[in-house]
Amino acid sequence: xxxxxxxxxxxxxxxxxxxxxxxxxxxxxxxxxxxxxxxxxxxxxxxxxxxxxxxxxxxxxxxxxxxxxxxxxxxxxxxxxxxxxxxxxxxxxxxxxxxxxxxxxxxxxxxxxxxxxxxxxxxxxxxxxxxxxxxxxxxxxxxxxxxxxxxxxxxxxxxxxxxxxxxxxxxxxxxxxxxxxxxxxxxxxxxxxxxxx
Ligand SMILES: Cc1ncc(COP(=O)(O)O)c(C=O)c1O
Numbered sequence: 001x002x003x004x005x006x007x008x009x010x011x012x013x014x015x016x017x018x019x020x021x022x023x024x025x026x027x028x029x030x031x032x033x034x035x036x037x038x039x040x041x042x043x044x045x046x047x048x049x050x051x052x053x054x055x056x057x058x059x060x061x062x063x064x065x066x067x068x069x070x071x072x073x074x075x076x077x078x079x080x081x082x083x084x085x086x087x088x089x090x091x092x093x094x095x096x097x098x099x100x101x102x103x104x105x106x107x108x109x110x111x112x113x114x115x116x117x118x119x120x121x122x123x124x125x126x127x128x129x130x131x132x133x134x135x136x137x138x139x140x141x142x143x144x145x146x147x148x149x150x151x152x153x154x155x156x157x158x159x160x161x162x163x164x165x166x167x168x169x170x171x172x173x174x175x176x177x178x179x180x181x182x183x184x185x186x187x188x189x190x191x192x193x194x195x196x197x
Contacts, residue, residue, distance in 0.1 A: 001062060028158060036185070039165035039177045040080035042094070042154070044143055045070035049084040049092040049115050057092065057115045067095040081154065083146070083167070086115040091141040097156035098122040099141075101149035102180045106135040108149075114140060121155040121188075128187050151178030161185045 001024075005016035047070040050056075055063045067084070074082035074095070081094045093099050093116040100109045107129055112118050129136040146152070151173045152164035161184060163177030172178075 031159060035080075035159070035162050036177070039163035039173075039175070040154075041078075041166035042081050042083050042152075042164055043074050043077055043079045043168055044146075045073045045082035045084050045095075047073060047082075047084065049086055051087050052115055057117055058112060060117055064095075071095040080162075085143065089143060090114050091143065091146050092116040093119075094154045094156075097154040097159055097162070099146075100125070100153050100155060101141065101146055102151040102178060103145075103149050105150075105180060106137060107180070107184070108137050108139060108141055108145075110141050111138045119156060121157050121160070124191060125155055125161075125184065125188065128184065128191060132187060134184075151181050153177075153181045153184075161188055 001020075001022045003020040003022065004013050005019050007013070007016035047066050050063075050066050052058070055061065070082040070084050074080065081097065083094055083099055084092050086092050091099060091110050092114050093110070098109060098116065098119045098121065100107060102108070107125075109122060109126075110116060126136065126138070128134075147167050147170045149172065152167065154162050154164060161181065163173075163181045165172050165175045165177070173181075
């Protein structure tokens with residue numbers, strides 16, 4: 001974390017000390033196997049993602065109040081995560097993950113201009129899809145498009161690729177992780193293992 005420094009209780013940064021750099025480390029435990037084997041349920045949050053004109057969502061800042069509120073909505077309904085819309089009502093991302101859907105074997109993810117954080121895993125998945133010649137479109141996704149998809153999953157460095165089997169009350173891919181999602185996961189793990197060894 002990079003803070004704006006130490007100073008008076010004021011919004012002004014004029015008389016602050018230099019920025020503080022804080023590094024927190026934590027052991028990364030294995031995620032529960034059921035996330036990947038059974039898939040997870042998500043909701044569409046009422047809380048919207050901040051727009052580029054407010055707290056730019058492409059910046060990984062600690063200013064996550066909207067995401068915290070959206071995540072609380074998910075927790076209240078027993079869902080794994082909440083998917084946040086932008087001010088136009090289009091899909092942006094999960095509260096700490098990027099979002100993907102598959103329709104007719106084509107992979108879709110919203111573009112950065114929809115207002116989201118361009119995650120590292122998202123970038124790696126795009127590389128894999130291009131390398132493997134799999135059909136892929138980075139395009140605006142409406143809530144209706146999303147709920148009509150064949151498969152969906154979310155991506156993040158600490159979560160990997162997590163299949164989604166329900167969006168609000170809509171069941172996705174017969175309530176099981178989809179075949180295209182599984183295929184991509186295999187390619188993703190192969191890439192990670194190659195990078196480690
Ligand atoms: C809002 C948001 N979007 C997407 C991601 C996924 O990014 P990455 O793949 O770099 O972990 C994160 C990760 O924390 C996030 O907080």
